[in-house]
Amino acid sequence: MSSLRGSPLRVGVVTVAHGRHDHLRHQHRGLARSDRLPEDYVVVAMGDPEISARTLDGLGSRVVPVAVPPDGRLPLAAARNLGARTVLESGADVVVFLDVDCLPGRELVAAYADAASREPEVLWSGPVTYLPPGRGGADLDRLDELDDPHPARPAPARGELVTGGDPDLFWSLSFAVSAEGWARVGGFCEDYTGYGGEDTDFGRSAVAAGLEMGWVGGARAYHQHHPVESPPVRHLDDILRNGALFCERWGEWPMRGWLTAFEEQGLVRRTAEGWERA
Numbered sequence: 001m002s003s004l005r006g007s008p009l010r011v012g013v014v015t016v017a018h019g020r021h022d023h024l025r026h027q028h029r030g031l032a033r034s035d036r037l038p039e040d041y042v043v044v045a046m047g048d049p050e051i052s053a054r055t056l057d058g059l060g061s062r063v064v065p066v067a068v069p070p071d072g073r074l075p076l077a078a079a080r081n082l083g084a085r086t087v088l089e090s091g092a093d094v095v096v097f098l099d100v101d102c103l104p105g106r107e108l109v110a111a112y113a114d115a116a117s118r119e120p121e122v123l124w125s126g127p128v129t130y131l132p133p134g135r136g137g138a139d140l141d142r143l144d145e146l147d148d149p150h151p152a153r154p155a156p157a158r159g160e161l162v163t164g165g166d167p168d169l170f171w172s173l174s175f176a177v178s179a180e181g182w183a184r185v186g187g188f189c190e191d192y193t194g195y196g197g198e199d200t201d202f203g204r205s206a207v208a209a210g211l212e213m214g215w216v217g218g219a220r221a222y223h224q225h226h227p228v229e230s231p232p233v234r235h236l237d238d239i240l241r242n243g244a245l246f247c248e249r250w251g252e253w254p255m256r257g258w259l260t261a262f263e264e265q266g267l268v269r270r271t272a273e274g275w276e277r278a
Contacts (some may be wrong), residue, residue, distance in 0.1 A: 009094055009113050012040035012087025016079040017100040018048050018068070019054055023224045025056070026137030030103040031230065032057035033140060034119030036110035040087045044079040062086070073194035075240060080172070081187040095182055099173040102128065103136065103144055103222040107158065111218030112176035115161055118176035122163055123185075123206040126219025127155040128173050136224040143222050156217035165213035168254075170203030170229065174221040179207075184209045189249070197246045200254045231261040240268065240275060249276055 013031060017024050019132050021159060026044065031041060041061045045051035047068030053061055066079045086097050094116040108126060115124045127149035131139075135146060149155035153169055156162045177185070185206045192198035207213065232239070239255055239262075246254045253259065253274045262268040268275045 009117060010039040010092050011036075011094045011109055011113050011240070012042060012090065012092030013038040013095060013098060013109070014042050014044065014080065014083030014087060015098050015100050016044040016046060016076060016083060017225060018046040018052055018074055020100045020226070021050065022137070023101050023226070026140070027098060027103055028056045028059065028061060028141075028225065030140050032059035032103060033106060034109045035106050036113065037265035040090055040092055042083050042086045044083040044086075046074050046076075046079050058072045061084070069193070071193075071232060074192055075190070076195075077188035077192045077198040078190045083191065084187060086180055088182065093167070093179050097172060097174070098221065099223045100222070101226060102174055103131075103140065103143060103216075103224060105220035105222065107218040108174070108221060111216050112119065114192070114206045115214065115216045115219070116176055116178045116181075118161070119163065119186065119212075120180055121210070122212045123175065123177050123181060123203070124216050124219070125153070125172065125175045126216045126221055127153065128171075128200070128221045128223055130223045131225050133158050140167055142219075144220060146219060149220070154215040156215050158218045158220070160217040161214060162217075163212050164216040165215060167203035167207045167213055168200055170199060170206070170213060172199035173223060174219065176216075176219070177211075181206070181211055184211065189244055192242050194242065195232065195235035195237045196258075197242035197254050201246055201249065204250055205212045214252045231258040231265075232268065233262070233265075235278075236262060236267060240277065
């Protein structure tokens with residue numbers, strides 16, 4: 001894989017969204033305050049016609065729609081693939097993915113672009129801080145003061161790059177990949193629908209395709225608060241279905257912490273193949 005160093009990089013940011021309009025607007029404003037603006041900003045609207053292209057603080061967005069199937073399961077993998085395809089067809093050298101709830105730190109776009117330029121054969125992630133309730137868009141100028149990265153993932157210091165991480169620690173909240181790296185992996189497996197599993201599958205696929213895992217200290221993101229279930233019981237059927245698919249592809253079940261919690265609640269039971277509804 002050839003280096004991108006020495007050539008002007010085009011960066012495309014991709015966000016997939018269904019609802020969370022205020023969070024999306026705050027993210028847009030955060031990107032507009034970046035030290036380095038992206039050349040493209042694409043929002044993939046999953047069954048949400050209320051999301052429209054707009055310009056905020058001088059940064060424009062494009063919206064591409066993707067349908068949600070009748071079963072209501074969000075096509076997260078397919079939506080991310082569509083977003084990547086859209087920015088790559090417009091000439092992006094680096095694709096940055098941000099969860100709709102994530103606010104970018106000022107250095108995030110520049111840090112990801114620099115990391116991809118230095119080592120385009122790495123799948124890069126950045127530390128993510130989970131913000132408390134009431135903190136979010138109003139704190140765009142104070143995000144550094146709120147920095148407290150999630151302890152379950154690596155969190156190198158700003159300016160530091162770490163490679164060789166565990167692919168099972170990959171998460172899709174915030175990551176970046178070069179155009180060459182994306183082509184090598186082939187995108188997300190679109191057999192996954194609904195909640196869970198597709199991002200762990202992507203991390204495994206990246207390593208299987210010859211990419212390393214890496215963490216970018218300067219690519220800090222801040223996850224805006226929203227209510228969550230723990231464990232996510234309303235996504236139980238998605239987790240069972242996607243977990244079985246993951247096992248077919250990789251020989252083991254993901255999301256074991258959630259599955260064990262479901263088992264303790266009497267919602268699932270273990271079988272010779274894995275788990276099923278109790």
